[in-house]
Amino acid sequence: MAEAAKKAFVTGHPVAHSRSPKIHAYWLAKYGIDGSYRAIDIAPEAFAEFVETLEANGYRGGNVTIPHKESAFALATRLDAAAEQIGAANTLWFEDGTLWGGNTDAYGFAANLNEHSPGWATNGPAVVLGAGGAARAVIQALKQRGIDDIRVVNRTLARAEELRHRFGAGVSAHGTAATGELLADAGLLVNTSALGMHGNEGLSADPARLPDHAIVTDIVYVPLETPLLAAAKARGLKTVDGLGMLLHQAVPGFERWFGIRPEVTAELRQMIVANLGAQGLGAQGMTRE
Numbered sequence: 220m221a222e223a224a225k226k227a228f229v230t231g232h233p234v235a236h237s238r239s240p241k242i243h244a245y246w247l248a249k250y251g252i253d254g255s256y257r258a259i260d261i262a263p264e265a266f267a268e269f270v271e272t273l274e275a276n277g278y279r280g281g282n283v284t285i286p287h288k289e290s291a292f293a294l295a296t297r298l299d300a301a302a303e304q305i306g307a308a309n310t311l312w313f314e315d316g317t318l319w320g321g322n323t324d325a326y327g328f329a330a331n332l333n334e335h336s337p338g339w340a341t342n343g344p345a346v347v348l349g350a351g352g353a354a355r356a357v358i359q360a361l362k363q364r365g366i367d368d369i370r371v372v373n374r375t376l377a378r379a380e381e382l383r384h385r386f387g388a389g390v391s392a393h394g395t396a397a398t399g400e401l402l403a404d405a406g407l408l409v410n411t412s413a414l415g416m417h418g419n420e421g422l423s424a425d426p427a428r429l430p431d432h433a434i435v436t437d438i439v440y441v442p443l444e445t446p447l448l449a450a451a452k453a454r455g456l457k458t459v460d461g462l463g464m465l466l467h468q469a470v471p472g473f474e475r476w477f478g479i480r481p482e483v484t485a486e487l488r489q490m491i492v493a494n495l496g497a498q499g500l501g502a503q504g505m506t507r508e
Contacts, residue, residue, distance in 0.1 A: 225254035227476040228281035230269065234258045238491055239282055242469050245490060246481040254477050256281075263287070270294045270318070273311070279476040280312030280319075282469075288352065295320025305355045306385070309468070312475040324356030327468025328438070329364060334467070334483070335459045336434050342406035344368035346398070348423045349412035350378035353438055357409050358386050370401045372424075373412075402428040410437040410447050426451040437461050441495060462488065 229239040235258065243256035259281075261269045266287050271294075273280070283291040288307035292298065295308055299321040302308045308320030332339040343366040347354055350373035361369050367389040373379040379392035393401060402408065402424060410423050424447065426435055435451035440461035448458045466483045474480040 223277060225252065225477055226276075226278050227254070227256045227472070228259050228278060229256070229284060230259045230261045230266075230281060230287060231284035232260055232262050232286060234260045234284065237284065238465065238494060239469060241491065241494055242466060242487065243473060245487050246473055246479075247477070250477075250479050250481065252477050252479065256476075261287070263290070266290050267294060270311070273318070274313060274316075280310065280472070281476075282472055283309050283311060291320055294318070301325050301356075301359060304359050304386075305352070307352055307355070310472045310475070312472070321471070322356065323468040323471045324353065324464070325360035325363065326471060327464040327466075328357050329360040330467035330470070330483075331461075331463030332434075332436065332459055334463055336436075336457055339407065339434055340364035340366060342432065342434055344370060344405050345407040345409060346370045346372060346401050346405045346424070348372050348398075348408070348410045350375070350382050351411065353411040354382060355385070357411055357438070358382060358390060361407075362386060362389065366407070370405070372398050372401065398424050399428050402426075402433075403430070405429060406433050408433060408435045408447075408451075410439065410445070413439075423447055426454045426456055429454070429456060431455070433457075434459065438464055440465060443492065443495070462491065466491065 229237050237258050240256055240258050247254050263286055288309055291308040291311060292302055296317050297319045302320050302322040305322045308322055310321040310323050312319050345361050345366050347357055350371055358369055369390045370393055371379040371382050372393045372395055374395050376394045383390045383392040412423050434457045436459040437445045437447050438461040439445050443460045443462060451458045470481055
């Protein structure tokens with residue numbers, strides 16, 4: 220009897236804007252895999268039942284996006300180290316009948332910088348703008364790569380303090396008024412806030428205050444060149460856009476569900492860039508799945 224097609228998904232509420240089906244469809248075709256990956260909109264009140272019936276419905280796992288990441292974290296039987304530290308799961312898979320939850324956002328962030336700015340991890344201190352779930356993933360990646368001075372800046376200081384307590388030594392919390400001073404000796408500036416997205420334009424920090432060797436990256440990818448990246452580029456600094464994080468975070472999940480570790484190629488990137496343009500510039504540029 221022929222093996223059943225391998226099935227995976229992305230779920231959120233809403234989820235129609237997700238580019239993940241296009242990313243995974245590209246890889247399924249490229250590697251000749253008999254499989255599918257589709258977007259499934261699940262309301263929060265129905266999420267637990269959806270997860271409980273995954274295996275019975277033939278799914279090997281899938282991606283989880285807003286607003287289900289913390290619920291996925293709670294429902295998984297086992298968790299990888301990244302999910303444990305970040306406190307949220309964006310990837311589910313079955314291993315010997317056990318449902319695992321993982322988080323690939325930190326991996327995606329680091330892999331994007333590895334590709335476009337090799338050696339970035341020696342460029343601390345780092346300033347991280349924002350204190351939401353994406354900031355957790357970024358801080359985890361920075362700590363993993365040995366950056367020991369991470370300055371979290373957020374409009375609500377209490378949220379930055381939460382991350383300082385979660386991640387411990389080497390992480391400090393600051394209000395936005397301190398941003399200029401914090402940038403003076405920073406080698407890496409990371410925007411994880413919504414500033415810069417279409418519909419929320421604005422400059423989250425002034426790159427003019429950074430030293431000449433600094434790298435500036437923005438996890439927002441709609442638009443690809445945010446106001447922060449444009450200002451940093453005009454200043455002559457190295458910049459890295461957020462689209463690579465989206466592409467690279469998809470790699471570990473695909474490998475778990477379909478058995479092949481896929482490659483992030485220039486062709487894949489151009490396909491997604493074209494899709495972003497075709498779909499218009501909505502305010503979805505921080506969805507990581």
